[in-house]
Amino acid sequence: MxxxxxxxxxxxxxxxxxxxxxxxxxxxxxxxxxxxxxxxxxxxxxxxxxxxxxxxxxxxxxxxxxxxxxxxxxxxxxxxxxxxxxxxxxxxxxxxxxxxxxxxxxxxxxxxxxxxxxFPIEQWKGKNLLFVAGGIALPPLRAVIWNILDRRDEFGKVAILYGARTVADLVYKHELAEWDARDNVDLVQTVDPGGETDDWRGKIGFVPAVLEEVAPKPADTIALVCGPPIMIKFTLPVLAKLGFPAADTYTTLENRMKCGVGKCGRCNVGHLYVCKDGPVFTVEQLKAMPHADM
Incomplete structure (x- = not known):
């Protein structure tokens, strides 16, 4: 590892x-x-x-x-x-x-x-952080976000982009409102075209397209991405295009695990076990993994 x-x-x-x-x-x-x-x-x-x-x-x-x-x-x-x-x-x-x-x-x-x-957050002290999440995949990043906010002075700027299919599909709505009200967090919410309501004030568009529009500068910034495989598939190339290094871009593999302790072999990818060597990987690591599902 x-x-x-x-x-x-x-x-x-x-x-x-x-x-x-x-x-x-x-x-x-x-x-x-x-x-x-x-x-x-x-x-x-x-x-x-x-x-x-x-x-x-x-x-x-x-x-x-x-x-x-x-x-x-x-x-x-x-x-x-x-x-x-x-x-x-x-x-x-x-x-x-x-x-x-x-x-x-x-x-x-x-x-x-x-x-x-x-996620090696102790290595990120002083760094800016960009969180990109879609749908039900916000929970892993929610834990990181609150960990960072509870130690806010130790980190740089915090930007969050969160999207869902419809307004009704956005999770943690009360916490999204709390993050949006903070002056030390930049939150952007988006829903797919047709998923908005009459009173929706966020973006309308798919996460990769909105990311290209609102992403911060890649310098000194760590990017974390969690979402459906199709979202990750189209989001990672956008981050690469914007200049985010593969070694500083993190995501998770979670859909393969069963026993949790590396015994059943179900989550094997090449010589790695997602449950033991993951679920957190950098894009640099994923590029070296055969048939890693993202």
Missing amino acids: SPDTESAAAPTREHRNIYQPIPMTVADRRDETADVRTLRLEFPGDAERTRFFEAYRVGQFGLYGMPGQGECVFCVASPPTRTDAIECTFRQAGRVTAALRDREVGQRITFRGPYGNH
Whole structure:
């Protein structure tokens, strides 16, 4: 692995069973869109909570599950600077996500993690940051954004471009409004043509085209991109055209993972395992990977 992306610390001897989850209590839940929900999850005790936050870095993921139903891989959508609980955001797409969505406040789900590598934000101190996200792929960047904003003085300018198919498909609307109101964040929102409402004040257009219009200067700027594969496919060439170095452009691969610990082989890409060597990669790394899905 390149030093540009950092792997999580090895598990302690206390965690002998790498597949053993812990019970997490649903402390809150909210609907982001008609089919996307955020769960706020509390740890069963201080020991588990401390152990998690000693290891967790933004960009890592966990496996969230229901006994008898299975597990799903989601990023941890909250930052390590807020240590009272964690959050995950997901779209209902099958049996397990339907079961997770049905959990009421006070009920439990299972969780194991954090797994994978992370965004190396400690290397970005003093740098400008450009976040480009589409649709349901904002959660991984949301964790980074809040981590940066909670330590705002350590970083340069922050620009966020977020797009969705329609206004109704924008997630974290309350937080988007909060970011938009800040004088130290430059937020641009866009929806696809035809997805706007009568009172929409954002851009109308696809993310790659809007990015070319509003992107900041590439000098001393780190770019982070998360979105549907088709969006990433057309966004990365725009960043390259604008002069953003491949080594300073980050994205994530998340759709292949199953076990989370490099045992099942499902996420193998060449000699790498996305769940262990990723999910965070630079574009420079992706160029060297055979058939990396973006």
